[in-house]
Amino acid sequence: xxxxxxxxxxxxxxxxxxxxxxxxxxxxxxxxxxxxxxxxxxxxxxxxxxxxxxxxxxxxxxxxxxxxxxxxxxxxxxxxxxxxxxxxxxxxxxxxxxxxxxxxxxxxxxxxxxxxxxxxxxxxxxxxxxxxxxxxxxxxxxxxxxxxxxxxxxxxxxxxxxxxxxxxxxxxxxxxxxxxxxxxxxxxxxxxxxxxxxxxxxxxxxxxxxxxxxxxxxxxxxxxxxxxxxxxxxxxxxxxxxxxxxxxxxxxxxxxxxxxxxxxxxxxxxxxxxxxxxxxxxxxxxxxxxxxxxxxxxxxxxxxxxxxxxxxxxxxxxxxxx
Numbered sequence: 001x002x003x004x005x006x007x008x009x010x011x012x013x014x015x016x017x018x019x020x021x022x023x024x025x026x027x028x029x030x031x032x033x034x035x036x037x038x039x040x041x042x043x044x045x046x047x048x049x050x051x052x053x054x055x056x057x058x059x060x061x062x063x064x065x066x067x068x069x070x071x072x073x074x075x076x077x078x079x080x081x082x083x084x085x086x087x088x089x090x091x092x093x094x095x096x097x098x099x100x101x102x103x104x105x106x107x108x109x110x111x112x113x114x115x116x117x118x119x120x121x122x123x124x125x126x127x128x129x130x131x132x133x134x135x136x137x138x139x140x141x142x143x144x145x146x147x148x149x150x151x152x153x154x155x156x157x158x159x160x161x162x163x164x165x166x167x168x169x170x171x172x173x174x175x176x177x178x179x180x181x182x183x184x185x186x187x188x189x190x191x192x193x194x195x196x197x198x199x200x201x202x203x204x205x206x207x208x209x210x211x212x213x214x215x216x217x218x219x220x221x222x223x224x225x226x227x228x229x230x231x232x233x234x235x236x237x238x239x240x241x242x243x244x245x246x247x248x249x250x251x252x253x254x255x256x257x258x259x260x261x262x263x264x265x266x267x268x269x270x271x272x273x274x275x276x277x278x279x280x281x282x283x284x285x286x287x288x289x290x291x292x293x294x295x296x297x298x299x300x301x302x303x304x305x306x307x308x309x310x311x312x313x314x315x316x317x318x319x320x321x322x
Contacts, residue, residue, distance in 0.1 A: 116141055
């Protein structure tokens with residue numbers, strides 16, 4: 001699969017597996033495959049009704065957030081065959097279209113869904129809706145949780161980009177702490193890891209990633225609003241992103257070179273090793289697995305090739321945080 005060009009490829013890493021989704025040319029829907037890491041070949045493939053946005057494993061199943069013209073859905077997939085075994089929810093697209101990188105998070109024994117103006121808690125393993133927590137005024141939202149699922153982290157914003165990063169109770173959704181944010185969409189959240197949450201915020205002209213400490217979501221001195229550029233606050237383009245994978249913080253930014261593409265300590269933001277993509281101006285990072293970074297590079301026409309880049313030795317270490 002990794003040897004041929006694909007239309008709109010997406011890569012997800014969940015439950016120790018690597019999954020590749022792509023759009024079938026000619027409007028014939030989407031496909032998903034589980035990829036053998038050693039060979040890059042598909043072990044099993046199945047149809048998807050819409051574009052894959054996110055994939056998480058919980059309660060013996062794979063849960064996929066997908067989006068299409070009719071809105072967004074949560075699908076339950078058989079982890080062996082990848083067949084759809086249930087469609088749990090449908091809700092309107094957030095604002096703007098495809099706003100929010102993370103729609104799903106497992107925390108407090110349930111599956112939480114960020115649905116723009118509300119947080120939806122699905123009971124596991126049934127997937128039935130058990131709780132709705134309204135977020136007044138939110139037009140886009142993002143959600144994350146660490147491997148222990150002890151804190152639910154939410155990014156939300158209205159249509160003007162005004163919003164907040166929130167820490168919430170993972171069982172009830174009750175608000176525990178909040179920090180105001182201002183950008184163009186909901187801040188993308190990743191973590192907790194190392195006692196902190198990492199936020200990616202596009203502002204319209206530029207963007208930044210920032211460390212917020214738990215439990216109070218504190219930024220500390222020299223924070224981004226103060227104009228500081230430190231290990232805890234890194235400025236870049238609107239596409240600069242901080243994500244937690246394999247127990248490390250990964251800061252990535254198109255055309256950012258080694259200075260803005262690296263792995264770091266999630267507690268401090270201290271860089272550990274650069275991530276040297278073959279062509280940083282064109283290569284698009286799709287996902288980070290236990291041993292490799294998966295990225296897309298241009299193919300013929302509108303297609304892309306999915307490639308692997310071995311994780312630098314200094315970036316290997318603690319496993320299991322998202």
